[in-house]
């Protein structure tokens with residue numbers, strides 16, 4: 216199978232790598248320490264193979280042509296990339312339970328000192344609710360950043376009752392934020408930063424997948440998936456940098472998705488309005504998740520090691536949550552019929568909890584930075600480091616996504632550097648209240 220020019224050769228190589236990784240990952244019940252080492256090897260091997268396969272696929276004679284093609288603007292995923300993305304999603308659906316069979320549920324967390332502050336967005340339902348509850352039960356101070364404070368207060372009351380007699384009362388509070396409004400995000404960040412308190416973990420969990428619905432826009436004028444899943448968390452992450460520096464070593468954990476493998480970001484059309492690409496809820500969702508990985512990769516690179524902030528994306532797996540509430544009844548019913556394959560919310564919370572609390576994570580993120588790896592850390596649903604999609608490795612597009620995102624969320628291009636220097640940064644949003 217030396218003829219790797221052919222698309223089938225690439226698929227074959229990819230399939231072999233996946234099968235090898237699958238068996239190497241599942242051959243034993245390994246410790247986190249071992250995962251860390253094998254993960255580095257896997258990441259390096261996959262990176263090298265990815266590079267080798269793309270250069271082999273182009274063929275020596277075609278090199279010049281490839282260079283000129285690369286210069287040509289890409290306007291979507293190629294069919295091989297798309298097929299690989301689809302296979303990654305199917306693979307996760309079919310094998311996530313086997314891949315994660317070494318994990319306990321609930322996943323035991325290290326005890327967290329009560330000074331550990333964790334903001335969890337979208338914590339009134341699904342994966343976020345589990346993340347918030349488990350962090351609080353481990354001793355952390357949890358801030359539920361939600362758009363429905365009443366629902367959050369009711370949950371806290373329920374959790375306190377269930378927890379009573381098990382230790383000190385849970386240390387949880389509620390703060391309101393609506394990610395469909397960038398003004399609301401700025402207001403939230405200002406309220407938290409005004410405390411001059413350290414922040415140890417920001418968990419950008421809130422997200423939408425409006426399956427089958429027509430295209431919607433926020434009041435800021437942005438496509439709804441792009442705003443809730445990428446733009447608003449990006450703004451929150453940057454505005455909270457001063458608090459994260461105070462809490463250093465600290466972490467930004469983005470609850471991403473395997474679906475980013477199907478995404479493509481056109482930086483000239485982040486809103487899907489040009490009609491060059493047909494909008495579907497799946498393309499809106501997967502592109503927003505890919506944009507988040509790309510933005511996070513540049514943020515990870517721009518934050519100096521001394522800032523002590525780790526940036527990660529995680530895949531929770533395929534999880535039965537409110538995310539299916541908009542599905543047609545028949546598809547929702549099918550979801551209920553396949554409980555073996557689909558995680559419950561507690562299982563789906565494990566990768567984010569791992570990323571937020573595992574002591575080896577900062578070291579791993581530093582290693583990626585030192586190696587100048589093009590993508591930030593990506594933790595799979597089985598709590599093992601994995602590689603993000605091929606498109607996520609496109610450094611040039613990631614840089615454009617970074618620039619375009621800053622422009623869209625109303626921040627100057629040197630916002631990160633200035634915040635790290637302790638300077639104030641003005642955002643175009645959130646000004647109404649100050650006038």
Ligand SMILES: NC(=O)c1ccc[n+]([C@@H]2O[C@H](COP(=O)([O-])OP(=O)(O)OC[C@H]3O[C@@H](n4cnc5c(N)ncnc54)[C@H](OP(=O)(O)O)[C@@H]3O)[C@@H](O)[C@H]2O)c1
Nearest residue numbers: 337339340341342393394395421422472533534536537538
């Ligand atoms: N479930 C899966 O299979 C799956 C797979 C991959 C990735 N994910 C990701 O996991 C994350 C959590 O999703 P989930 O499955 O737990 O779904 P979910 O049960 O629907 O939870 C989503 C949370 O986000 C909040 N939210 C939505 N729009 C918001 C807004 N404008 N402002 C503030 N909060 C908002 C929701 O608040 P309300 O409670 O007020 O509606 C809810 O708490 C998402 O980022 C999702 O993309 C899920």
